[in-house]
Amino acid sequence: MAKNPAGRPARAPRRTSGLSRDLIIRTAIGILDEGGESALTIRALTIRLSTGYGALYHHVADRNDLLTGATDEIITGVLSGTATDTDTDPRAALRALALGLFDAVEAHPWVGRELSREPWRPALLDFYEAVGRLLDALAVPEDALFDAAGTFMSFVLGAGAQSAANASHLAAATTDRDTFLGATAGRWSDLDPSKYPFVRATVTRLRAHDDREQFLAGVDIFLRGVAGDA
Numbered sequence: 001m002a003k004n005p006a007g008r009p010a011r012a013p014r015r016t017s018g019l020s021r022d023l024i025i026r027t028a029i030g031i032l033d034e035g036g037e038s039a040l041t042i043r044a045l046t047i048r049l050s051t052g053y054g055a056l057y058h059h060v061a062d063r064n065d066l067l068t069g070a071t072d073e074i075i076t077g078v079l080s081g082t083a084t085d086t087d088t089d090p091r092a093a094l095r096a097l098a099l100g101l102f103d104a105v106e107a108h109p110w111v112g113r114e115l116s117r118e119p120w121r122p123a124l125l126d127f128y129e130a131v132g133r134l135l136d137a138l139a140v141p142e143d144a145l146f147d148a149a150g151t152f153m154s155f156v157l158g159a160g161a162q163s164a165a166n167a168s169h170l171a172a173a174t175t176d177r178d179t180f181l182g183a184t185a186g187r188w189s190d191l192d193p194s195k196y197p198f199v200r201a202t203v204t205r206l207r208a209h210d211d212r213e214q215f216l217a218g219v220d221i222f223l224r225g226v227a228g229d230a
Contacts, residue, residue, distance in 0.1 A: 019051055021059040025069040032070055032110045040066060071114045072123035074104050079123070084130045090137040091223050097130060098156045098219045102212065105160035112164025115157055128153060140226050148226050155222060159215050166211075181207055 027048050031040050042063060046056055060066055078100040084093050105112040115124070132149045140148050169180075185207045193200050 019049065019055050019059065021069070024049065024056065024059050025066070025073050028066045028070045029073060029108070033108060037067070037110050037113065040070075067114055068118065068121055071111050072121055074108055074111050075101070075121075075123035075127055078104050079126055079130060082130075084134060088134075090134040091227065094131065094134050094138070094152070094223060095216070095219055097127065097134075098152070099212075099216060101127070101156055101160055102163065102215050105163050106212070109164040112160045112162075116161045116164075119157065135226065138223075138227055144226075152222060155218060159218070163211065181209075 024045065027045060028040055031044055031048065040063065042053065042056060045066070046053060049056070060069065078097065082093060082096045082100055084097070105115075115121075128149065131152055132145060135145055135148050135152070136142075185203045188196075188199055188203050188206065191200055
């Protein structure tokens with residue numbers, strides 16, 4: 001580190017442009033995407049933003065506030081990118097919402113873990129509200145709306161959390177998805193066929209399946225059920 005004439009380490013230049021909560025949250029998202037949850041610290045933010053602790057705490061309460069704000073920002077982006085008004089095909093909109101959240105967790109695995117830690121955050125309530133309105137527009141009976149919306153949310157959030165867990169597992173194991181699935185399929189092939197006939201029958205599909213397509217197939221099964229399709 002460079003030193004000033006007095007021999008002390010030189011301070012990093014402080015930012016002269018305005019600091020805002022929006023800028024802080026967007027910067028936090030960048031850090032989370034680059035290094036995961038462990039990389040996000042108040043110190044890392046002060047360095048990235050060339051600012052001091054006091055200026056930062058003027059806009060955010062603590063690290064948990066940063067995680068909440070970053071997660072809400074991603075969910076809000078999913079909502080803003082999906083048409084959910086009364087002129088929208090409700091089935092297509094529900095499909096788009098589900099896939100949007102799944103893709104967001106794929107792109108930002110820390111979101112899935114944060115949703116597991118604190119699921120009912122403000123932005124997710126907006127997501128839940130949109131789901132309820134769309135199910136109502138799909139003519140789901142009023143007495144079934146609560147259960148239908150809860151089931152939809154559980155499936156979407158559960159799949160997102162599982163996707164994040166899979167990403168963490170693969171990263172820790174330093175292996176790729178194809179190798180992992182191949183090894184799992186090999187173990188399943190060795191199972192007792194009299195005890196696990198279905199599991200053994202799925203081996204070929206396991207090797208080649210696409211998580212995103214399988215997730216969307218699950219959404220479609222749900223939508224056909226609540227819409228009363230034959």
